[in-house]
Amino acid sequence: MSYPQSFQPLPKHAKKVFDGVVFSVWQWEQKMYDGTTQIFEKASRTASVGVIAITRDKKIVLTIQEQPGMQKFISLLGGVVDPGETEIAAAHREIKEEAGLTTSDMKLWYSVQPVTKIEWPIYTYIAKNCEIVDKPQPDAGEKITLKFVTWEEFLDTIYLEEFRDTEIALRLLQLQKTPEKLEEVRQLFFE
Secondary structure, three states: OOOOOOOOOOOOEEEEEEEEOEEEEEEEEOOOOOOOEEEEEEEEEEEEEEEEEEEEOOEEEEEEOOOOOOEEEEOEEEEOOOOOOOOOHHHHHHHHHOOEEOOOEEEEEEOOOOOOOOOEEEEEEEEEEEEEEOOOOOOOOEEEEEEEHHHHHHHHHHHOOOOHHHHHHHHHHOOOOOOHHHHHHHHHHHO
Protein backbone atom coordinates (compact mmCIF):
# COMPACT_ATOMS: atom_id res chain seq x y z
CA MET A 1 0.00 0.00 0.00
CA SER A 2 1.43 3.36 -0.94
CA TYR A 3 1.86 5.84 1.87
CA PRO A 4 0.05 9.11 1.05
CA GLN A 5 2.43 12.03 0.70
CA SER A 6 2.01 14.98 3.05
CA PHE A 7 2.00 18.55 1.72
CA GLN A 8 4.82 19.11 4.23
CA PRO A 9 6.81 15.87 4.53
CA LEU A 10 8.61 15.29 7.80
CA PRO A 11 12.32 15.88 7.05
CA LYS A 12 14.78 13.06 7.75
CA HIS A 13 16.72 15.32 10.13
CA ALA A 14 13.65 16.10 12.31
CA LYS A 15 13.98 15.06 15.95
CA LYS A 16 11.17 13.74 18.12
CA VAL A 17 10.74 16.07 21.11
CA PHE A 18 7.55 14.61 22.58
CA ASP A 19 6.01 11.13 22.52
CA GLY A 20 2.43 10.98 23.81
CA VAL A 21 -0.33 8.40 23.80
CA VAL A 22 -1.80 9.59 20.48
CA PHE A 23 0.56 12.27 19.19
CA SER A 24 4.30 12.70 18.85
CA VAL A 25 5.86 16.08 18.09
CA TRP A 26 8.87 16.58 15.83
CA GLN A 27 11.08 19.65 15.42
CA TRP A 28 13.71 20.69 12.92
CA GLU A 29 15.70 23.72 11.94
CA GLN A 30 14.39 25.18 8.68
CA LYS A 31 16.29 27.65 6.51
CA MET A 32 14.13 30.59 5.49
CA TYR A 33 14.20 32.51 2.19
CA ASP A 34 16.18 35.38 3.72
CA GLY A 35 18.93 33.02 4.97
CA THR A 36 17.82 32.93 8.63
CA THR A 37 16.65 29.74 10.30
CA GLN A 38 13.58 28.95 12.39
CA ILE A 39 12.41 25.92 14.33
CA PHE A 40 9.53 24.15 12.58
CA GLU A 41 7.24 21.59 14.23
CA LYS A 42 4.97 18.83 13.07
CA ALA A 43 2.88 16.31 14.98
CA SER A 44 2.47 12.69 13.94
CA ARG A 45 -0.10 10.08 14.84
CA THR A 46 -1.13 6.55 13.98
CA ALA A 47 -2.80 5.93 10.63
CA SER A 48 -6.60 5.75 10.41
CA VAL A 49 -8.99 3.85 8.19
CA GLY A 50 -12.46 4.77 7.04
CA VAL A 51 -14.75 2.30 5.33
CA ILE A 52 -17.59 3.04 2.96
CA ALA A 53 -19.45 -0.18 3.80
CA ILE A 54 -22.18 -1.10 1.32
CA THR A 55 -24.69 -3.83 2.09
CA ARG A 56 -25.94 -6.43 -0.39
CA ASP A 57 -29.11 -4.35 -0.82
CA LYS A 58 -26.99 -1.29 -1.84
CA LYS A 59 -27.21 0.75 1.37
CA ILE A 60 -24.23 2.67 2.72
CA VAL A 61 -23.62 2.12 6.43
CA LEU A 62 -23.03 5.26 8.47
CA THR A 63 -22.59 5.66 12.20
CA ILE A 64 -24.11 8.15 14.57
CA GLN A 65 -21.55 8.21 17.37
CA GLU A 66 -21.09 9.53 20.84
CA GLN A 67 -17.65 9.53 22.47
CA PRO A 68 -16.60 10.96 25.83
CA GLY A 69 -15.93 14.70 25.66
CA MET A 70 -17.16 15.04 22.06
CA GLN A 71 -20.36 16.21 20.46
CA LYS A 72 -22.44 13.56 18.69
CA PHE A 73 -21.26 13.09 15.10
CA ILE A 74 -21.96 11.14 11.91
CA SER A 75 -19.15 9.18 10.27
CA LEU A 76 -18.11 6.20 8.24
CA LEU A 77 -17.14 3.01 10.01
CA GLY A 78 -13.47 3.09 10.90
CA GLY A 79 -10.80 3.93 13.39
CA VAL A 80 -7.11 3.69 14.23
CA VAL A 81 -4.72 1.13 12.78
CA ASP A 82 -3.34 -0.90 15.70
CA PRO A 83 0.43 -1.49 16.04
CA GLY A 84 1.57 -4.29 13.73
CA GLU A 85 -1.76 -4.30 11.86
CA THR A 86 -2.10 -3.61 8.13
CA GLU A 87 -4.51 -0.94 6.99
CA ILE A 88 -6.84 -3.44 5.29
CA ALA A 89 -6.85 -5.67 8.38
CA ALA A 90 -7.82 -2.62 10.46
CA ALA A 91 -10.65 -1.84 8.01
CA HIS A 92 -12.01 -5.41 8.32
CA ARG A 93 -11.68 -5.30 12.12
CA GLU A 94 -13.43 -1.93 12.41
CA ILE A 95 -16.49 -2.91 10.32
CA LYS A 96 -16.87 -6.04 12.42
CA GLU A 97 -16.42 -4.24 15.77
CA GLU A 98 -18.59 -1.23 14.99
CA ALA A 99 -21.31 -2.86 12.89
CA GLY A 100 -20.95 -6.66 13.08
CA LEU A 101 -20.24 -6.67 9.33
CA THR A 102 -17.98 -8.77 7.16
CA THR A 103 -17.16 -8.83 3.46
CA SER A 104 -14.77 -10.52 1.07
CA ASP A 105 -14.94 -7.54 -1.31
CA MET A 106 -12.90 -4.67 0.15
CA LYS A 107 -10.62 -2.41 -1.86
CA LEU A 108 -8.70 0.78 -1.18
CA TRP A 109 -10.46 3.78 -2.74
CA TYR A 110 -7.81 6.36 -1.90
CA SER A 111 -5.48 7.61 0.81
CA VAL A 112 -4.68 11.12 1.94
CA GLN A 113 -2.96 13.20 4.57
CA PRO A 114 -5.53 15.95 5.13
CA VAL A 115 -3.62 18.14 7.62
CA THR A 116 -0.34 19.77 6.65
CA LYS A 117 1.04 20.06 10.20
CA ILE A 118 0.14 16.48 11.21
CA GLU A 119 1.69 13.37 9.68
CA TRP A 120 -1.58 11.41 9.64
CA PRO A 121 -2.36 9.03 6.78
CA ILE A 122 -6.03 8.16 6.31
CA TYR A 123 -6.93 5.17 4.11
CA THR A 124 -10.48 4.97 2.76
CA TYR A 125 -11.81 1.60 1.65
CA ILE A 126 -14.90 0.55 -0.23
CA ALA A 127 -16.41 -2.63 1.21
CA LYS A 128 -19.12 -4.10 -1.03
CA ASN A 129 -21.65 -6.84 -0.31
CA CYS A 130 -21.34 -6.45 3.44
CA GLU A 131 -23.46 -8.69 5.60
CA ILE A 132 -24.19 -8.72 9.30
CA VAL A 133 -22.58 -11.76 10.93
CA ASP A 134 -22.36 -10.68 14.55
CA LYS A 135 -23.48 -8.13 17.10
CA PRO A 136 -21.45 -4.93 17.07
CA GLN A 137 -18.82 -4.72 19.82
CA PRO A 138 -17.68 -1.09 19.85
CA ASP A 139 -14.87 0.18 22.04
CA ALA A 140 -15.71 1.19 25.62
CA GLY A 141 -15.59 4.86 24.59
CA GLU A 142 -18.06 4.53 21.71
CA LYS A 143 -21.85 4.59 21.59
CA ILE A 144 -22.78 3.78 18.01
CA THR A 145 -26.11 3.77 16.21
CA LEU A 146 -26.03 2.47 12.64
CA LYS A 147 -27.81 4.28 9.83
CA PHE A 148 -28.33 2.64 6.43
CA VAL A 149 -28.67 5.18 3.61
CA THR A 150 -29.05 5.33 -0.16
CA TRP A 151 -26.48 7.01 -2.42
CA GLU A 152 -28.62 10.15 -2.59
CA GLU A 153 -29.02 10.24 1.21
CA PHE A 154 -25.26 9.77 1.58
CA LEU A 155 -24.61 12.76 -0.70
CA ASP A 156 -27.03 14.82 1.41
CA THR A 157 -25.28 13.71 4.62
CA ILE A 158 -21.85 15.00 3.58
CA TYR A 159 -23.26 18.55 3.75
CA LEU A 160 -24.19 18.20 7.42
CA GLU A 161 -22.04 19.92 10.01
CA GLU A 162 -22.11 16.71 12.10
CA PHE A 163 -20.47 14.68 9.30
CA ARG A 164 -16.93 14.18 10.58
CA ASP A 165 -15.19 12.60 7.57
CA THR A 166 -14.32 15.92 5.98
CA GLU A 167 -11.80 14.42 3.53
CA ILE A 168 -14.64 12.28 2.07
CA ALA A 169 -17.02 15.24 1.98
CA LEU A 170 -14.44 17.38 0.21
CA ARG A 171 -13.63 14.69 -2.35
CA LEU A 172 -17.32 14.11 -3.18
CA LEU A 173 -18.10 17.83 -3.28
CA GLN A 174 -15.24 18.37 -5.73
CA LEU A 175 -16.58 15.55 -7.90
CA GLN A 176 -20.02 17.16 -8.03
CA LYS A 177 -18.54 19.84 -10.31
CA THR A 178 -18.09 17.08 -12.91
CA PRO A 179 -21.24 14.91 -12.93
CA GLU A 180 -19.66 12.18 -15.08
CA LYS A 181 -16.86 11.73 -12.52
CA LEU A 182 -19.37 11.58 -9.67
CA GLU A 183 -21.28 8.94 -11.65
CA GLU A 184 -18.04 6.96 -12.01
CA VAL A 185 -17.70 6.95 -8.22
CA ARG A 186 -21.33 5.89 -7.79
CA GLN A 187 -20.67 3.00 -10.17
CA LEU A 188 -17.48 2.12 -8.31
CA PHE A 189 -19.50 1.91 -5.08
CA PHE A 190 -22.48 -0.03 -6.41
CA GLU A 191 -21.57 -2.03 -9.51
